[in-house]
Amino acid sequence: xxxxxxxxxxxxxxxxxxxxxxxxxxxxxxxxxxxxxxxxxxxxxxxxxxxxxxxxxxxxxxxxxxxxxxxxxxxxxxxxxxxxxxxxxxxxxxxxxxxxxxxxxxxxxxxxxxxxxxxxxxxxxxxxxxxxxxxxxxxxxxxxxxxxxxxxxxxxxxxxxx
Amino acid sequence: xxxxxxxxxxxxxxxxxxxxxxxxxxxxxxxxxxxxxxxxxxxxxxxxxxxxxxxxxxxxxxxxxxxxxxxxxxxxxxxxxxxxxxxxxxxxxxxxxxxxxxxxxxxxxxxxxxxxxxxxxxxxxxxxxxxxxxxxxxxxxxxxxxxxxxxxxxxxxxxxxxxxxxxxxxxxxxxxxxxxxxxxxxxxxxxxxxxxxxxxxxxxxxxxxxxxxxxxxxxxxxxxxxxxxxxxxxxxxxxxxxxxxxxxxxxxxxxxxxxxxxxxxxxxxxxxxxxxxxxxxxxxxxxxxxxxxxxxxxxxxxxxxxxxxxxxxxxxxxxxxxxxxxxxxxxxxxxxxxxxxxxxxxxxxxxxxxxxxxxxxxxxxxxxxxxxxxxxxxxxxxxxxxxxxxxxxxxxxxxxxxxxxxxxxxxxxxxxxxxxxxxxxxxxxxxxxxxxxxxxxxxxxxxxxxxxxxxxxxxxxxxxxxxxxxxxxxxxxxxxxxxxxxxxxxxxxxxxxxxxxxxxxxxxxxxxxxxxxxxxxxxxxxxxxxxxxxxxxxxxxxxxxxxxxxxxxxxxxxxxxxxxxxxxxxxxxxxxxxxxxxxxxxxxxxxxxxxxxxxxxxxxxxxxxxxxxxxxxxxxxxxxxxxxxxxxxxxxxxxxxx
Numbered sequence: 191x192x193x194x195x196x197x198x199x200x201x202x203x204x205x206x207x208x209x210x211x212x213x214x215x216x217x218x219x220x221x222x223x224x225x226x227x228x229x230x231x232x233x234x235x236x237x238x239x240x241x242x243x244x245x246x247x248x249x250x251x252x253x254x255x256x257x258x259x260x261x262x263x264x265x266x267x268x269x270x271x272x273x274x275x276x277x278x279x280x281x282x283x284x285x286x287x288x289x290x291x292x293x294x295x296x297x298x299x300x301x302x303x304x305x306x307x308x309x310x311x312x313x314x315x316x317x318x319x320x321x322x323x324x325x326x327x328x329x330x331x332x333x334x335x336x337x338x339x340x341x342x343x344x345x346x347x348x349x350x351x352x
Numbered sequence: 353x354x355x356x357x358x359x360x361x362x363x364x365x366x367x368x369x370x371x372x373x374x375x376x377x378x379x380x381x382x383x384x385x386x387x388x389x390x391x392x393x394x395x396x397x398x399x400x401x402x403x404x405x406x407x408x409x410x411x412x413x414x415x416x417x418x419x420x421x422x423x424x425x426x427x428x429x430x431x432x433x434x435x436x437x438x439x440x441x442x443x444x445x446x447x448x449x450x451x452x453x454x455x456x457x458x459x460x461x462x463x464x465x466x467x468x469x470x471x472x473x474x475x476x477x478x479x480x481x482x483x484x485x486x487x488x489x490x491x492x493x494x495x496x497x498x499x500x501x502x503x504x505x506x507x508x509x510x511x512x513x514x515x516x517x518x519x520x521x522x523x524x525x526x527x528x529x530x531x532x533x534x535x536x537x538x539x540x541x542x543x544x545x546x547x548x549x550x551x552x553x554x555x556x557x558x559x560x561x562x563x564x565x566x567x568x569x570x571x572x573x574x575x576x577x578x579x580x581x582x583x584x585x586x587x588x589x590x591x592x593x594x595x596x597x598x599x600x601x602x603x604x605x606x607x608x609x610x611x612x613x614x615x616x617x618x619x620x621x622x623x624x625x626x627x628x629x630x631x632x633x634x635x636x637x638x639x640x641x642x643x644x645x646x647x648x649x650x651x652x653x654x655x656x657x658x659x660x661x662x663x664x665x666x667x668x669x670x671x672x673x674x675x676x677x678x679x680x681x682x683x684x685x686x687x688x689x690x691x692x693x694x695x696x697x698x699x700x701x702x703x704x705x706x707x708x709x710x711x712x713x714x715x716x717x718x719x720x721x722x723x724x725x726x727x728x729x730x731x732x733x734x735x736x737x738x739x740x741x742x743x744x745x746x747x748x749x750x751x752x753x754x755x756x757x758x759x760x761x762x763x764x765x766x767x768x769x770x771x772x773x774x775x776x777x778x779x780x781x782x783x784x785x786x787x788x789x790x791x792x793x794x795x796x797x798x799x800x801x802x803x804x805x806x807x808x809x810x811x812x813x814x815x816x817x818x819x820x821x822x823x824x825x826x827x828x829x830x831x832x833x834x835x836x837x838x839x840x841x842x843x844x845x846x847x848x849x850x851x852x853x854x855x856x857x858x859x860x861x862x863x864x865x866x867x868x869x870x871x872x873x874x875x876x877x878x879x880x881x882x883x884x885x886x887x888x889x890x891x892x893x894x895x896x897x898x899x900x901x902x903x904x905x906x907x908x909x910x911x912x913x914x915x916x917x918x919x920x921x922x923x924x925x926x927x928x929x930x931x932x933x934x935x936x937x938x939x940x941x942x943x944x945x946x947x948x949x950x951x952x953x954x955x956x957x958x959x960x961x962x963x964x965x966x967x968x969x970x971x972x973x974x975x976x977x978x979x980x981x982x983x984x985x986x987x988x989x990x991x992x993x994x
Contacts (some may be wrong), residue, residue, distance in 0.1 A: 211868050215392045219709055220863065234385030239378050260710070282379045290372035315373035318380075326380055329805040347383065350807050 202271070209270045212236055213263055222263040226253065229261055236270065238279040242316040248273070284348055291340040301337040387810045391776070393865075394810075394817035395751065398772035400862045401820055403719035405913070407861075409596070410722060412914045413663045415945050449498060455491035455610070466492040468499055472545075475572045482531060482565045490610035493568065497617040500571045503578055504624035509656050510636075510648065511582055511629045513551070515784060519580070523551045523637060523782040525746030525754075525765035526586065529560025529599070532797040533769055533779050534569060540795065541781065544573045544581050551629050553746045553765065554586020554639035554704075558597035560768065564606060585625035585656075586639040586746070587704040587722075591618060592661040595920050596913045623657040627703055634741040635788060641706030641745055641762075642731070643724040644714040647699065648738050654696040662701060662722060663917070666691040707748055708762045728758040735761060744782065744790075753780025753794045769796040773816040775809035818872065822892050824860060825873070827910040830903060831859045836884045846881040896979050900958055904950050908979040911946065918942065919972040929969035935959065 212232050216224040224232065229252075230245050240248060252265040273279065294310050295302055304327065311318045311326065318326070330343045457465065463486040464477040478488065515521055522541055527534055544550045556570055557563035573581045587593065594600045594615075603618075604611045628638035628651075636648075692700070705723025709715075712727035735741070744763045748755075749771045755764040769779035780794045804812075825832065835855035839847040847855070852874070853866035876883040896905045908915070918938060922930050930938075939955055942948070959970050 207867075211865055212389060214865055215389055215396060219711065221711065223710070230381075231385040231388050234382045235389035237382075237386075239382040241374060241378050242381075281382060282375060287375065287379055290375040293368050293372035294376075310369065310373045311377060314370050316377050318377060322380070322384070325384070325806050329807065 202275075205271055205274050206267065208236060209267055209274070210263070213266065217263075223260040224263075224266075226257070226259055226261050229266070233270070233273075233279075236274065237281055238273060239281050240279040244279060284344060287344055288341065291344070295340070300341065301335075301339050304331060304336050304338065307338050384806065387806055391810045391813055392751070394814045395749075395772060395776055397817040397821055397864060398776070399749070400719075400864055401824060402772075404860075404862055405596075406720040406722065407718070408914065409593075409663060411946070412917065413665055415914075415918075415942070416664055452491060452494045452498065455494070457489050457491050461489055462486070463488055464492070465489075466496065468495060470496075470499070470572055470575045472576055475569070475576055478572055479535075479569060482562070482569065483535070487606050488564075488568055490607045490614060493564075493607070493614055494610070494617060496568065496571055496575070497614070497621050499575055501617075501621050501624055503574060504583075504621065504626070507624075507626050509627045509652050509654065511626050512633070513549075513582060513629050513631045515632055515788060517786070519547050519549055521549045521551070521631070521784045523553060523744055523765060523784070524767040525553050525780070526555035526588075526749075526768050526771075527552070527560070527566050528555055528588070528768040528771065529557055529563030529566055529602070530768045530770075530779075530797070531560070531562035531565050531569075533767060533795075534566055536769075536779075536795050536797050537767065537781055540793065541783070544577055546577060546580055549577075549580040549582075551582040551637055552584065553637055553744070554584045554625075555588045555746065555768075556583075556586070557599040558588045558594060559771075560598075561602070563599045563602055582629045582637075583625055584628050584637060584639055585622065585704065587662060589622040589625055590661045590663075591615065591622065592663040592917055592921075594618075595917045600920070619660065620657075623659060627651055627656055627700065630740075631784070632788060633739070635744060635784075636738075636740050636742075637744045638703050639745060640704045640723055640747045641702070641708055642726055642734050642743065643698075643702040643706055644726070644730045644733065645699075646702060646734050650696065650699050651703065654692060654699070656700070658692045659697070659700050662704070666694055666697050705747070708745075708757050708764075710757070728761075731758045731761050741788070749777055750780075751777045753778040754782070754792050763790060765792075770798070773813045774798065775804075775813045818890070819892070821869075821873070822888065822890060823909075824862070825856075825888055826891055826894065827906055828859055830906055832856065833884070835859045840884075845885045846878065846883050849877065849880055849882055852882040852884065894979060897958070900979070901950070901954065904954060904958065905979055907948055907950060908976065911942075912976055912979070915942070916972075916976060919976075923972070928973055929971055932956075932959070932968050932970055935970050935972070 212235050213222075213224060214220075216228040216232060218224075226249060229249055233240060233245065233248065248269065249261070252261050252269050254260075254262075254265075291302065292298070294306065296306075307327075307330070308323060312320075312323055329346070330338045330340075332339055464474070464481045466474050466478070466488075481488070513521070520542075522537075524537060538544075542548045550573075552570055556566050560566070570581075570583060574583055588597065588599075591600075600615060603614055607614055628636060630636050691697075702723050705717060705720055706726055707717060707720070707723070708731065709725040709727060711725065712729045714727065714730050715725045717723045717725050731743070735743070742761045742763060744765060746764060746766055748764055748766065749768070750764055750766050753766055753769065756762070757764075763782065765780055765782050766777075767779045767781055769777060771777055775798075778794045778796045780792055782790045782792055785791055832855065835858060836847055836852065837843075839851040839855060849867060849870050852870060856866050857863060870882065871877060873888055874882050874884070874886070875889050876886040894905050894909055896908075900908075919930060922934050922938060936952065936956060940952055943950060943952065959975060
């Protein structure tokens with residue numbers, strides 16, 4: 191029992207430290223505040239995958255009553271601890287991602303054409319900016335065939351991340 | 353019936369597709385963010401080391417003051433050389449025009465041959481030549497500098513600009529010798545001309561590989577369009593800064609024979625650059641920032657060319673009887689005529705070095721060692737006092753190339769993309785539209801990283817950051833070990849990661865997330881304890897002569913840039929040699945001021961044993977290069993810091 195409590199304590203401390211570390215990277219003036227525009231990056235870099243819509247809700251939770259453009263660690267920390275402890279917005283497992291690509295691959299050919307991917311990513315869902323699109327293509331596109339071999343792409347990304 | 357269900361099927365299908373798209377977008381954004389975090393961490397490392405270096409400058413400036421104020425009249429030798437030093441830096445004679453015109457340009461030179469007055473086609477020739485990696489001959493460099501000086505001397509300290517509908521006005525920030533960025537801006541935005549006006553807000557040189565070419569292009573456009581091209585002085589338009597940050601080295605490498613002359617001319621030309629521009633009496637464009645006592649009225653009437661270098665603040669003499677040997681002017685009168693008053697000096701330093709911050713008030717800029725941190729209240733007060741609408745400044749590298757703060761009143765524009773390393777940041781420029789509303793344009797030049805994925809680019813930035821962090825640590829290794837020992841009274845060879853972080857931050861004086869950096873930097877961690885005697889990961893090696901003691905090595909690595917500057921100043925004729933006497937005298941002063949615990953005799957011995965003694969002179973570049981830092985992973989065997 192006591193062990194559980196201790197390891198629970200430790201886990202909480204670890205989580206808090208992780209959050210503080212990520213926050214610190216964007217805290218340019220070392221005054222425990224970050225620009226609200228960086229919150230999405232911070233949350234995602236902690237391993238969570240909220241959608242843009244979910245992100246907006248999270249930001250609304252931690253903004254000041256009169257938004258200043260800055261988010262304080264004081265408010266961010268407890269919110270983020272809860273998110274991590276409750277394991278919300280978990281990263282997407284590889285097999286689910288693969289399925290997603292397969293859904294878009296209407297012809298079931300095992301690859302997407304550049305046009306197909308661009309169309310979906312920039313016109314549907316929570317559309318990519320041109321920059322995001324270009325960046326994804328730079329790694330995903332096979333320049334010889336002008337297609338996205340999504341199985342290979344995913345395999346490579348998984349290795350990259352680890 | 354059939355139609356209905358097929359529509360439903362289509363709906364369901366597209367619903368699935370949308371869900372799939374969102375999933376993929378979601379995942380990708382997460383991936384991107386994790387990379388972005390790493391990139392920012394690397395940028396933070398670069399930034400804190402850059403600012404720590406700037407702090408060292410303050411120490412160097414203090415050393416110069418110390419040197420000049422504290423020589424004794426007893427030692428005639430040292431007083432002569434020191435006063436000569438001061439005379440030298442304030443009254444170096446420039447080559448007369450006739451001499452420059454008579455510099456011979458050999459037939460083998462295929463670069464552009466400029467004729468003055470310059471025309472637009474001359475500048476095009478110049479640009480084309482630079483694109484072919486040609487070097488402009490020293491004679492044309494000198495002639496150009498001469499002409500530019502004449503033009504600059506006519507300008508007031510703060511140059512007024514009136515915006516007009518028919519002419520575009522573009523403002524660029526730091527370029528730092530990145531010729532490809534300058535060409536990219538011209539490509540996107542057009543060359544400067546009567547209808548396409550440009551303001552370049554300082555820091556044209558240092559760090560990049562083509563400071564000379566950038567300067568030549570900017571100066572030539574200034575000559576061709578003097579009413580449409582505006583150049584403001586930045587903190588790097590400073591001959592002593594250039595010694596530290598690369599421009600001096602670039603010049604000496606590209607111009608072996610005439611490099612010294614070019615350097616002396618540059619010293620002068622820099623001091624004539626205007627302090628700032630003011631657009632429609634509403635928008636102030638200056639390089640750094642302001643302080644609470646910034647006074648445009650003072651700035652408008654100071655003699656700006658008296659500010660030689662931020663490293664040589666005005667000195668005050670406490671009435672010591674000065675023996676000046678055979679010189680014409682006594683030291684005290686040189687000081688009075690050729691220096692700014694303390695107030696004027698501060699006003700200028702603040703303009704060139706300050707940074708905006710969200711904290712209210714005005715505080716000393718401790719990171720940089722010069723200028724202030726100014727808060728939004730300071731901005732409001734100064735803008736109100738002088739009826740200004742906003743300030744456009746540069747000086748700080750921003751990931752997106754620009755930044756807006758203090759409620760829109762302070763805009764930062766930074767035009768050197770990939771400033772720290774390929775992939776580190778974008779560059780930007782500003783176009784002022786109707787009603788002077790700024791529009792921002794971004795870019796990133798990328799020949800090394802072209803074709804590299806986001807992941808690879810972040811890897812590059814990250815490893816570069818850790819490289820220089822390693823260099824920093826090795827130059828303070830003995831202090832680090834001492835500090836670690838303090839936390840390990842029983843000599844177990846290990847300390848907690850927490851203590852390691854504390855000690856490292858104390859010694860290196862860099863506020864970085866040491867707790868997280870620890871596993872990336874140390875070789876061995878066991879159960880949360882750092883085995884500090886096992887050393888650091890991927891540490892660079894210092895190649896040094898065997899006779900050198902480790903303390904000496906460390907000092908010479910650590911104070912490399914400072915020593916280089918000091919030697920360069922003593923070396924009057926820029927020959928690369930100073931006398932052993934001068935070397936000894938300087939080392940004595942240096943080690944006492946910097947509290948260095950190395951016997952003077954040892955350093956002497958070293959210089960002698962390294963056989964650098966050529967007719968009683970020491971080749972100081974060779975001396976310093978002998979203590980270069982080499983990275984094991986570098987293919988080239990020499991990687992010298994500047």
